[in-house]
Amino acid sequence: MEESDDKRGFKVQDRRRFSAEGEAKEGGDAPSESSEPLEIKSKPAAAAQQAGAAQPAASNQSSEPPPELTFAAFLFSLSEQALAALGEVPDPVSGKVMRDLTMAQQMIDIIIMLRDKTRGNLDANEQAMLKEILSGLQMKYVELARPPGR
Template sequence: MSDEKKSMGAASGNIPLPQVTFSTFVMSLASSALVPLGEVPDPETGKPTENLALAKHSIDVLSMLEEKTKGNLDDEERQLITDLLYDLRMKYVLKTR
């Protein structure tokens, strides 16, 4: 096994990680926005918490990514980021009403 593969296995705790694609990257960003929205428990405390400023920042990052990649995504990738942003924005709006 190469040194690079050994270090990657050690860094990941020998847990297989998904292949890095645009879709997995965007889903990871969207998932991390769910924590400050209080939709999933905080990984450190195990309890749901809200930080709407951080949630908005995460949504803004995804929105910027959508804008910067416009015209460079396939239909599936474009639809994924559009759908994720819609869902996150609706959750944010409901929390700020």
């Protein structure tokens, strides 16, 4: 590599329509341009350190380590989403109880797909949990999807 390559810069165009303060920039949709070349120095450790410092403090509020991600935890998460779509539990984001049978059916189908794809690879406890969750969700779905009066 030649030394002249290290001193090359490139042109930066800021295409954001709003300033850091949230105010609209002059010129509406016209991007602002910086005519000064930007020097990029490759320092992976420093970049990683900066990236770590740039993370919001909200993600580090708890000193507890995150819960272990297991198949059972993943399956439980999917079942909670299905239950929320069935109107059995409040939506975790909005806190409202809503019923969306199409979403519930999709979540049940995803769990069925996982059952089929993991067949023979799960331990006895995981298989039992999968079977129990799936049968409960399917029964509740059938109960809610059945036309009234039947």
